[in-house]
Amino acid sequence: MRKETRMINELISKIKKTGAPIVVGLDPMLKYIPEHLQKKAFEQYGENLKGAAEAVWLFNKEIIDNIYDLIPAVKPQIAMYEQFGIEGLAVFQRTVSYCKEKGLIVIGDVKRGDIGSTSEAYAIGHLGKVQIGSQSFRGFEEDFVTVNPYLGSDGVNPFIKVCKEEHKGIFVLVKTSNPSSGEFQDRMLQMEDGSSRPLYEIVGEHVAKWGEECMGDSYSNVGAVVGATYPEQGKILRRIMPKAFILVPGYGAQGGKGADLVHFFNADGLGAIVNSSRGIIAAYQQKEYAEYGAERFAEASRAAVLAMKEDIAGALGSR
Amino acid sequence: MRKETRMINELISKIKKTGAPIVVGLDPMLKYIPEHLQKKAFEQYGENLKGAAEAVWLFNKEIIDNIYDLIPAVKPQIAMYEQFGIEGLAVFQRTVSYCKEKGLIVIGDVKRGDIGSTSEAYAIGHLGKVQIGSQSFRGFEEDFVTVNPYLGSDGVNPFIKVCKEEHKGIFVLVKTSNPSSGEFQDRMLQMEDGSSRPLYEIVGEHVAKWGEECMGDSYSNVGAVVGATYPEQGKILRRIMPKAFILVPGYGAQGGKGADLVHFFNADGLGAIVNSSRGIIAAYQQKEYAEYGAERFAEASRAAVLAMKEDIAGALGSR
Numbered sequence: 001m002r003k004e005t006r007m008i009n010e011l012i013s014k015i016k017k018t019g020a021p022i023v024v025g026l027d028p029m030l031k032y033i034p035e036h037l038q039k040k041a042f043e044q045y046g047e048n049l050k051g052a053a054e055a056v057w058l059f060n061k062e063i064i065d066n067i068y069d070l071i072p073a074v075k076p077q078i079a080m081y082e083q084f085g086i087e088g089l090a091v092f093q094r095t096v097s098y099c100k101e102k103g104l105i106v107i108g109d110v111k112r113g114d115i116g117s118t119s120e121a122y123a124i125g126h127l128g129k130v131q132i133g134s135q136s137f138r139g140f141e142e143d144f145v146t147v148n149p150y151l152g153s154d155g156v157n158p159f160i161k162v163c164k165e166e167h168k169g170i171f172v173l174v175k176t177s178n179p180s181s182g183e184f185q186d187r188m189l190q191m192e193d194g195s196s197r198p199l200y201e202i203v204g205e206h207v208a209k210w211g212e213e214c215m216g217d218s219y220s221n222v223g224a225v226v227g228a229t230y231p232e233q234g235k236i237l238r239r240i241m242p243k244a245f246i247l248v249p250g251y252g253a254q255g256g257k258g259a260d261l262v263h264f265f266n267a268d269g270l271g272a273i274v275n276s277s278r279g280i281i282a283a284y285q286q287k288e289y290a291e292y293g294a295e296r297f298a299e300a301s302r303a304a305v306l307a308m309k310e311d312i313a314g315a316l317g318s319r
Numbered sequence: 320m321r322k323e324t325r326m327i328n329e330l331i332s333k334i335k336k337t338g339a340p341i342v343v344g345l346d347p348m349l350k351y352i353p354e355h356l357q358k359k360a361f362e363q364y365g366e367n368l369k370g371a372a373e374a375v376w377l378f379n380k381e382i383i384d385n386i387y388d389l390i391p392a393v394k395p396q397i398a399m400y401e402q403f404g405i406e407g408l409a410v411f412q413r414t415v416s417y418c419k420e421k422g423l424i425v426i427g428d429v430k431r432g433d434i435g436s437t438s439e440a441y442a443i444g445h446l447g448k449v450q451i452g453s454q455s456f457r458g459f460e461e462d463f464v465t466v467n468p469y470l471g472s473d474g475v476n477p478f479i480k481v482c483k484e485e486h487k488g489i490f491v492l493v494k495t496s497n498p499s500s501g502e503f504q505d506r507m508l509q510m511e512d513g514s515s516r517p518l519y520e521i522v523g524e525h526v527a528k529w530g531e532e533c534m535g536d537s538y539s540n541v542g543a544v545v546g547a548t549y550p551e552q553g554k555i556l557r558r559i560m561p562k563a564f565i566l567v568p569g570y571g572a573q574g575g576k577g578a579d580l581v582h583f584f585n586a587d588g589l590g591a592i593v594n595s596s597r598g599i600i601a602a603y604q605q606k607e608y609a610e611y612g613a614e615r616f617a618e619a620s621r622a623a624v625l626a627m628k629e630d631i632a633g634a635l636g637s638r
Binding site: 132 | 361405435451454468496
């Protein structure tokens, strides 16, 4: 069993050990999964939800086996499993569990958020234990989850409560990587002193405040999601939330580059972890890694992780 | 098979038929479930996740059997199932499926929201079909789901796309019923003309715009969530989104009363559907319905639905 510790401390220790502030997004889509794996899964379970879920599992397992020693963490995107119903979610759980066996920290990208006892049910289901009679059980068992802040503190506090009990953590959406993230997040708010500030800054301030309740040694167990595609905003948010680890999506396939990332990190070289999904798990489908072919897709993923690691280390080294 | 029609038309037709603009929230917690049902489930499957999920199923089924003829729709809150992991989610699916057999419209309270292909995966998983080889399959199969707007149009449009294909609908969170909903939703935004308006109004305007793309006969398949606990805001939002059906949580246990609800409805007597969860499914635990006892809990739920129907009809009749 893993030692119960503040999860953010453990994440930092693994980042230092691997030298890679990198998280790989396990967001499988059938079109990424090589023909031979799909065929194998469909032959065993049929061309149906169970067969598709098995194909996802075979794909994930081979990738994990090829990259687990290079990185501190993975981030399975639950939507990609949920689309296959119960069968898909069973493979989500199997993936989480296998990653933990391999020593990886698992960030469940679930973007949940509700109020009161409902948010608590999500927190219990993904990070905690549910009480049944005299015993308690884990439904899913991620180490961190992503949380949507739109409902305010009522939605976030139940997660923090469970994080404290379980020594786990969350990343709250602040400024997301997508093109339309500004529609609401960038709106200018009227402040009491007559000035105006964008919504994402105010959400960032709440993250800093929530984080104070749930500190690790140097960083909080309450982190934030800020897209690589918005480096200027990242710079400001880094300052507003000095103790929050920033989970940075949008690297690679979404357009973010290593050089865009430097401002997400603190002077200690820590404070951010950069996600790449498609760019790693479907590397073999890109021109750069085409030589590997579909049979050696997981080796292509390993090569892509090594390249990403070098890109980020280079950008951080030259600042 | 249900005739493929615009889902909002079907919801309106069922509201007219039952005379009840009411949705019952199937948000089971173990503490609501009578001892004798828990015992039965645990004896069969053990005091574990499967046993707890079975207790939820037995509880839901008896309530549904006792109220399905009175109401147009139910709203299972997926968090309450997700906390029991895969076993719980299997009972969520079983509940959705059973409610549809009974002729009820099912609003999945999932509050999902992500970007691009990820939001599309949620939409496909809950409202649509996933393509596997030459066939397509449904993971879950709600008629409507609730959606979180924080990520902007990139997060909502994939749901609208699936709604159009499948003749289904969504309710977008605009102003939620919880005490801290104002933390971000009520923030005053600076408008170009120098005026200022709260965020929830701007989100409401987006709902109206998104809804134009996906109209039924008189209302849109894109609705909104506005809490009963905020009647003044409801009045304004009713005007901003004239074609959006409003799903109104917060009635009963959260403090909203029939009289607070009149402004959520249009002059045609339509335009809103009011949710009660705990107030119905755990009615037997309230003083008012204590006479039923735990054995007849589902009859207490039926009595509570009838009382709620009368309260709302009275409030609407006297305006």
